Amino acid sequence: MDEEAQARVDVWKYAYGFDTMRVVKCMIELRLPDVLENHGRPMTLSELSSAVGCPETSLHRILRFLTHIGIFKKLASSTEDPASVLYAQTPLSRLLTRENMGPFMLVQAGPPGQQFGLSADDLRAGKGSGREAAPSENIIWTQEIDDAYDKMFQEFLASHARASTKAIIDYCPEAFEGIGRLVDVGGHEGTAVGMLVKAFPSLKGINFDRPEVVSAAPTVDGVEHVGGDMFQSVPKADAVMLMKCKEAVPADTGKVIIVDVVIDEEGGDEYTGARLAMDMVIMSSTVNGKERTVKEWGQLLDAAGFSRHTIKHMKAIESVIEAYP
Ligand SMILES: C[S@@+](CC[C@H](N)C(=O)[O-])C[C@H]1O[C@@H](n2cnc3c(N)ncnc32)[C@H](O)[C@@H]1O
Numbered sequence: 001m002d003e004e005a006q007a008r009v010d011v012w013k014y015a016y017g018f019d020t021m022r023v024v025k026c027m028i029e030l031r032l033p034d035v036l037e038n039h040g041r042p043m044t045l046s047e048l049s050s051a052v053g054c055p056e057t058s059l060h061r062i063l064r065f066l067t068h069i070g071i072f073k074k075l076a077s078s079t080e081d082p083a084s085v086l087y088a089q090t091p092l093s094r095l096l097t098r099e100n101m102g103p104f105m106l107v108q109a110g111p112p113g114q115q116f117g118l119s120a121d122d123l124r125a126g127k128g129s130g131r132e133a134a135p136s137e138n139i140i141w142t143q144e145i146d147d148a149y150d151k152m153f154q155e156f157l158a159s160h161a162r163a164s165t166k167a168i169i170d171y172c173p174e175a176f177e178g179i180g181r182l183v184d185v186g187g188h189e190g191t192a193v194g195m196l197v198k199a200f201p202s203l204k205g206i207n208f209d210r211p212e213v214v215s216a217a218p219t220v221d222g223v224e225h226v227g228g229d230m231f232q233s234v235p236k237a238d239a240v241m242l243m244k245c246k247e248a249v250p251a252d253t254g255k256v257i258i259v260d261v262v263i264d265e266e267g268g269d270e271y272t273g274a275r276l277a278m279d280m281v282i283m284s285s286t287v288n289g290k291e292r293t294v295k296e297w298g299q300l301l302d303a304a305g306f307s308r309h310t311i312k313h314m315k316a317i318e319s320v321i322e323a324y325p
Pocket of ligand 1: 157158185189213
């Protein structure tokens, strides 16, 4: 891998370094290493879930991340049944029991009240398992936050849009061939659609976001800002970026382009760690949010009534999913 490509991979490791520590802290609070140690042999997800008192769905996500970073290991099961997969200790997880370095790590994580993210109590109460509040209550976008943090958050969104849109232009330009009107749903200040219109001059760009976001957004060349609620309706176009948009595109020629993380549970590439870490961030910062596997994207798109879809991976944490009505 050349130096620049390696830097693009490494930057995600730094970006998610803090989150890795939060998940490790939460795992020690749940006493996962102690449970496996006391059991004396590898355990299934269901056994671990009853032992630590948190739902299998969220525990699976935590273990998926922790096995990826080498804290636990998964033993190949003799059947295809995911329920028979066994989780085992490694020398590293043995060091993280309460008799070893576990308490030291918990103190390093800081005093109560100065921590955020995941806690064992959150997980036991159902966080990340899909059984908490309804999605309509899952709105981090309407929370009151202080101005300084808000400014930083807006800059964070714009920098994310720049990085992922560059990857789309470099690695997946064919998704935009022959498109006239393109709506970016939840496009924030129009950074992504502005870059796309510049790269693909046939596009007519519409940036769709909440009214208060688009009214404060700067003018972007070639882009019309439209305010609204994506859960109600989105502007009509030849192609729509994101979701819930089947009705907005023509049934015969239209498509929805989703630029999002696709988790690879088997194999993977140099960005797999960053994708799994992103799932941990989403788990700690939203009510029911999650990153989806290939299979889960398929189920979601089928349920939303799309007839078929394709997934193209890029050298980025996101992939491009094209879904057809
Ligand atoms: C994670 S940001 C994504 C920004 C940009 N698409 C990117 O990938 O960098 C989600 C955006 O969705 C917008 N949003 C949230 N709820 C919305 C709703 N109900 N209708 C329209 N936009 C919404 C937010 O204001 C925010 O700008």
